[in-house]
Amino acid sequence: MSSIVKPTTSKNSGLLKRMWDAKILYLILLPGLIHLILFKLLPLFGLVIAFQDYSIFKGILDSKWIGIEHFSKFMSDPYFWKLVRNTLLLAFFNLLFVFPIPIIFALFVNEVRLSAVKRFVQTLSFFPYFISSAVIVSILYKVLSPQGGLVNQMLNLAGFESVFFMADPGWFRPLYVMLNVWQLFGYSAIIYMAAMTSIDPHLYEAADIDGANRFKKIINVTLPSISSTIVVMFILAIGQILTVDLDKILLMYNPSIYDTADVIQSYVYRQAFASDGFPNYSFGAAVGLMQSVIAFVLVMMANKVSKKYSESRLF
Amino acid sequence: MNNKLNWKSVTTMSMVLLLALTACSNGGNKAAPSASTGTDQGSAEGTTTFSYMMAGKYTNWLQDLNWYPVLEEKTNTKVELINGGEDDDAYKKNLELKIGSGQFPDSGIVSLAQSEVYGGQGLFIDLKPYIDKFAPNIKAYLDANPDYAKLMTTKDGEIFGLAQEYPTISNVTFYRADMFEKAGITANPTTVQEFTDVLKKLKETYKDKANFYPFTGRDGYLKFQEAFAANDNIVDGKVHGIYENGKGSDIYSPGFKSLIEWYAQMYQDKLIDPEWVAGTATEESWQTKMLTGQGAISSDFFTRPSWFMNNGGPDNDPKYSIKVMDPFKDANGNQTMLPPAEEKYRMDRVFVINEKAEDKAEGIIKFMDYMFSDEGRTLMDYGVEGKSYKEEGGKKAFTVKFEEQGNKPIGTPVWNFLQDRLTFPVPVNNEAYYQWMDDLTKSFATTFFDKYTSKEFSSLKYSTDQLKERTTLLANVKQELNAALVKFISGQRSLSEWETFLGEMEQAGYKKLTEIDQAAYDAISK
Structure with missing residues (x-):
């Protein structure tokens, strides 16, 4: 049985032989593999409903095939370009602010000497992640209300007119991004802080000998050491570029801000799950598939660029 | 430490994992009722x-309703109630x-x-x-209500479901009578112009109160459309x-632009x-405004005036008083009629029987028929004589x-007879419904709805x-x-x-929607 722990297969052994030698390990892999096939891969076949007039009662086999009707319906909708524009802008601003802030935060926290303080700050920054969007948006409504909200009271005291933040289309994107930053920065910073723990202390010692101050050590030691993690996280973030937080948007949604808040997901939600009529699962699946394909292409491109210009890549 | 793996331990580990996975799946199934849960149970x-x-x-x-066990007893029926989702949205x-x-x-x-x-x-019988x-009683009801x-x-002449009949009610406009008194308003407004004057008087009286807007509410803000002949x-x-x-x-009506x-003028004049x-108003913020005097007039569900009286109004301010005003007259001096709060027959509340329960269909229909009978109606609308009502x-x-x-x-077991809530889709008894209200609501309900709720609106059925x-x-x-209306109103x-x-709306499909409604109406009115 010693071969199980320490495989002693010779280079000339065939694949099957090597597999047989490691049979116990493959057996351990089996439940995970079954789970992956049953719950991750097989459901992918459900995507065919994007090409059907799917009826939940008839099922996939008996529903009518309609080709790319749902795709052309979406792309020919008069709101298509407005939706794409709103979605991309929201995703762009989200990426611009939500992605780098946890890195900056992690770099700063890493510099805290007292470990008790470090842990306290880390824990505190982590809390917002566990607050539900419903609670956060409710708080936002209260704080920003033009009628007695804290922010407007302060503005009034400073001699400014009240601003109707939640009803101003121009404020939607900044508020959405700010909420995301606040909610996610502590959580997202964990991965970078974990990467920093694996940095060789000798590098800092060498930097000290070279006379580097703390800022220079951050720039020349810490940041390059975690760059591969940053690149991988960035590629993953690009894959999520068309994914917006629908819960948050629907909670912030009102007729005054449709101009900027109406994104692909909110459009699909009201088209596919309108209160009257039958849920249009096929349409939802078609738009979802389109988004996934675009996201896949973006990830591949980012991976390729990363492969070309740096050591890091996703796969 | 022995770090060798053996067949026995690995097999045990795999079995545990597989069992855990199976348990997860079973747990999921258990939470929802299976079709066999209901259909396999015979009489x-x-x-x-x-x-x-x-x-x-x-x-x-x-x-919780006290008349419900009596209903089961009288019909010798046991109904297993299934929770299909907490509220209407989740259920849908x-x-x-x-x-x-x-399932x-x-x-x-x-x-x-x-x-x-x-x-x-x-799927349905x-x-x-x-x-x-x-079901002679259901048949009699169908004969007496040809529209239903x-x-x-x-x-093709099939009846796959029975819809709930909804009580005749409409939203009401109510106001803080104590604030009216302070503002020196002695008579209720009877026209839109008089209503505007009342709002101005209130605004003037409470000009020092921060964020005071006399006309407030939650949900849809477009009220009094009938006074402008602007409604559908x-x-x-x-x-x-x-x-x-x-x-x-009806955005193409001349009255809609006036509305x-x-x-827009009201918005400008604050x-x-x-x-x-x-x-951005929520139910909570609206209630707070009406309770604390940051608003004085609202138009909402007809039990709301009593809600304010029973939920903090007079407790915070002994003078707090809410009263209901009549609908306005239109520009020609004619009394307007209010649209019903809901369509007469609820198209979203239709009772159906599963085809798999064919062996029980006779019993279920007989149970339903009892509720359409006089005895069943009395039980559901008034309860049990001597316990919840008397005959005089x-x-x-x-x-x-x-x-x-x-x-x-x-x-908590209660006697309750709110027919607007869903139990079983049965005929309505407006008289009993209005009578089963608190004193404030009772004081206006019968007269108000008889006089001002339009009975003209018929339900449409779409293919x-x-x-x-x-x-x-x-x-x-x-x-x-x-989005467009908010922009117009807010300037x-x-x-x-x-x-x-109007052109943009036509392009978006507004007129097409009217055409669909027209076709549906034509089909039903043939």
Whole structure:
């Protein structure tokens, strides 16, 4: 049985032989593999409903095939370009602010000497992640209300007119991004802080000998050491570029801000799950598939660029 | 430390993992009722047993009602109530999944469209033969209400479901009588102009109060459309606007532009709550405003005036008083009629029987028929004689009070007779419904609804294709319309662009929607 722990297969052994030698390990892999096939891969076949007039009662086999009707319906909708524009802008601003802030935060926290303080700050920054969007948006409504909200009271005291933040289309994107930053920065910073723990202390010692101050050590030691993690996280973030937080948007949604808040997901939600009529699962699946394909292409491109210009890549 | 792995330990580990996975799947199934849970139970010794699914808030409510066990006893029936999702929205989302996964119980609530589409595909039983054979009271009701019979009957003569009849009620406009008194307003406004003057007087009186907007509310802010002849309706067989039983608008009517101009002026003069117009007002913020005097007039569900009186109004301010005002007269001096709060026959509350429960259908229909009988109606509308009502001079009068019974916590047995809530779709008794109210609501309900609630609005039934197209169009048109109106009213868009706006709405599909409604009306009125 010693071969199980320490495989002693010779280079000339065939694949099957090597597999047989490691049979116990493959057996351990089996439940995970079954789970992956049953719950991750097989459901992918459900995507065919994007090409059907799917009826939940008839099922996939008996529903009518309609080709790319749902795709052309979406792309020919008069709101298509407005939706794409709103979605991309929201995703762009989200990426611009939500992605780098946890890195900056992690770099700063890493510099805290007292470990008790470090842990306290880390824990505190982590809390917002566990607050539900419903609670956060409710708080936002209260704080920003033009009628007695804290922010407007302060503005009034400073001699400014009240601003109707939640009803101003121009404020939607900044508020959405700010909420995301606040909610996610502590959580997202964990991965970078974990990467920093694996940095060789000798590098800092060498930097000290070279006379580097703390800022220079951050720039020349810490940041390059975690760059591969940053690149991988960035590629993953690009894959999520068309994914917006629908819960948050629907909670912030009102007729005054449709101009900027109406994104692909909110459009699909009201088209596919309108209160009257039958849920249009096929349409939802078609738009979802389109988004996934675009996201896949973006990830591949980012991976390729990363492969070309740096050591890091996703796969 | 022995770090060798052996077959035994690995096999045990794998089995544990597989069992855990299986347990997860079983757990998921257990949470939802299986079709067999209901259908396999047969009748024992003459007792009909069947399962019935509706939103959890209604099953909770039904279980607490004192007349419900009596109903089961009288009909020798045991109903297994199934929670299909806590509220109406959750229920609607779960419903299709239950249908698709074969977990729809013996009976349940669906929409009329679902009853016909899925009934036609063999999921629900055609009730017509059962009604003809076993349900004389339901048959009599269908004969007495041909409009109802027409709505429930498919073009092939099948009846796949029975819809709930809804009480005749409408929203009411109510006001803080104590604030009116302070402002020196002695008579209620009878026209839009007088109403505007009242708002101005209130604004002037409370000018030092920060964020005081006399006219406030939650949800949709477009009120008094009937006074401008701007609401959707059907006149001489012609549909105007997007048909919503009078609760929507006809944007192409001349009155609609006047209505928006009036709102824009109110907005500019700070007479109407901007949060309400913007769509950022919540139920909680509205209640707070009406309770603390940051608002003085609202238009909402007819039990709301008493809600304010019973939920902090006079407790915080002994002078606090809420009264109801009559609807306005139109520009020609004619009394306007209010649209009903809901359509007379609820297309979203239709009772159906699962095809798999065919062996129980006779028992279920007989149970339903009892509720359509005089005895069943009395039980559901008044309860039990001597316990919840008495009969005096041929008239029934409640011996229990809504104030004592109506607000008890869930899980407490109560006498309650709020027919607007869903139990089983049965005929309505408006007289009993109005009588079963608190004193304030009772004081105006009968007269107000008799006099001012329009009975003219009929329900429309759409074909599956019409419904699909209508849903798709509505999703864009409603959004575009709401966004544009807020801009006009808040001054972000000039009213001089009105014609452009009408063109935009036509392009978005507004007129197409009216055409669909017209076709649906033509089909039902043939």
